[in-house]
Amino acid sequence: MKFIKPYLFAVTTLLTVSCTSQKETASLKDVYKNDFYIGAALSADQIEQKDIKVDSLIKKEFNAITAENIMKSMFTHPQKDKYDFVLSDKFVESGEKNKMFIHGHTLIWHSQLAPWMEKITDSTEMKAFMKDHITTIVSKYKGRINSWDVVNEALNDDGTLRQSVFLKALGEKYLVDAFKLAEKADPKAELYYNDYNIEEPAKRAGAIALIKRIKAEGGKVDGVGIQGHWRLQSPSIEEIEKSILEYSALGIKVAFTELDITVLPNPWDLKGADVNQKFEGNPKMNPYSEKLPDSIQTKLAERYASIFKLFLKHKDKISRVTFWGVYDGQSWLNDWPIKGRTNYPLPFDVNLKHKPAYDSILKLKNAEE
Numbered sequence: 001m002k003f004i005k006p007y008l009f010a011v012t013t014l015l016t017v018s019c020t021s022q023k024e025t026a027s028l029k030d031v032y033k034n035d036f037y038i039g040a041a042l043s044a045d046q047i048e049q050k051d052i053k054v055d056s057l058i059k060k061e062f063n064a065i066t067a068e069n070i071m072k073s074m075f076t077h078p079q080k081d082k083y084d085f086v087l088s089d090k091f092v093e094s095g096e097k098n099k100m101f102i103h104g105h106t107l108i109w110h111s112q113l114a115p116w117m118e119k120i121t122d123s124t125e126m127k128a129f130m131k132d133h134i135t136t137i138v139s140k141y142k143g144r145i146n147s148w149d150v151v152n153e154a155l156n157d158d159g160t161l162r163q164s165v166f167l168k169a170l171g172e173k174y175l176v177d178a179f180k181l182a183e184k185a186d187p188k189a190e191l192y193y194n195d196y197n198i199e200e201p202a203k204r205a206g207a208i209a210l211i212k213r214i215k216a217e218g219g220k221v222d223g224v225g226i227q228g229h230w231r232l233q234s235p236s237i238e239e240i241e242k243s244i245l246e247y248s249a250l251g252i253k254v255a256f257t258e259l260d261i262t263v264l265p266n267p268w269d270l271k272g273a274d275v276n277q278k279f280e281g282n283p284k285m286n287p288y289s290e291k292l293p294d295s296i297q298t299k300l301a302e303r304y305a306s307i308f309k310l311f312l313k314h315k316d317k318i319s320r321v322t323f324w325g326v327y328d329g330q331s332w333l334n335d336w337p338i339k340g341r342t343n344y345p346l347p348f349d350v351n352l353k354h355k356p357a358y359d360s361i362l363k364l365k366n367a368e369e
């Protein structure tokens with residue numbers, strides 16, 4: 001008896017310590033490692049590793065990265081004969097160093113263009129721009145950037161083609177041209193069409209038609225990026241599931257590329273991520289400026305759980321799930337569609353602490369075991 005007591009004490013202590021440390025070391029990327037990549041969009045400061053705490057959180061939790069802004073045309077190609085790769089080099093180097101899946105966002109997008117690009121109306125000039133832009137950027141990171149958003153947000157919500165500078169100058173052909181140029185520059189990179197609201201029926205039909213057309217004309221499309229700028233109540237799990245099934249029936253991968261869930265009131269029931277839609281604020285529109293009430297925190301956790309439950313059900317079709325930001329304080333949703341609000345869309349809060357939403361995503365995997 002004399003010996004048993006200390007022995008039991010030692011075993012209990014050991015078990016407690018090991019359980020606690022296991023809990024502390026659990027991370028999204030590790031727990032989901034056999035399912036799909038778990039990514040985050042990084043801000044310029046995060047790419048420059050300015051905050052050591054954020055940096056270690058990124059390394060611990062994520063195994064895929066996207067640049068939130070710095071690889072958009074206005075930054076990488078500010079003038080016709082000038083490219084700027086200072087930050088994108090750092091982004092790719094850090095992804096390689098940390099053995100992460102590196103996603104390129106984005107090559108052909110109507111928004112955040114350099115001013116000189118917006119002036120192009122002539123078809124020959126636009127063709128030359130696309131060739132130079134795509135070839136230069138994709139070749140520079142050949143074999144290093146694993147996948148690209150080749151074309152971003154080419155559709156209107158009704159599924160018709162957006163009247164972008166590219167469509168106006170070249171007609172629909174710009175779509176297949178973009179994919180062909182990207183494939184030529186790096187035949188092994190995975191090429192995606194990326195858009196918001198493409199889980200909604202009309203826009204989804206438009207995206208399916210667009211992807212089929214590009215493939216029929218000889219373009220290589222490896223996947224579709226459903227952005228996933230969602231709300232607590234919508235879109236429904238049924239529509240998301242239909243989307244996974246219908247897109248993967250095209251023989252392509254499905255990625256959720258910009259996931260976040262707004263908890264704030266939505267003027268005019270706005271959906272999606274059109275950055276040109278902005279509204280004046282009033283206090284009613286910013287109800288949780290101090291703190292997120294527990295009831296909403298719970299709703300957010302339940303919403304994330306039901307979304308990830310669906311993702312796990314279809315993990316064979318899903319390549320990557322990327323959050324649009326690392327933590328709440330950084331989210332674009334604090335400034336859209338109303339500037340200066342306090343939103344809570346991500347699994348980590350403003351102090352980098354994991355939220356019940358994070359726990360609910362991890363718990364799903366424990367339940368599987």
Ligand code: G3I
Binds near residue numbers: 273274332
């Ligand atoms: O860098 C400037 C800073 O110098 C200036 O002081 C400040 C003043 O407002 O603006 C800063 O630039 C902002 C930039 O984000 C960096 O934070 C821009 O105003 C702001 O418009 C820009 O917003 C980005 C938005 O794309 C622009 O299109 C968001 O961060 C970014 O999250 C968002 O991401 C898009 C995806 O690329 C495509 N899908 C939709 C998604 C959400 O809109």
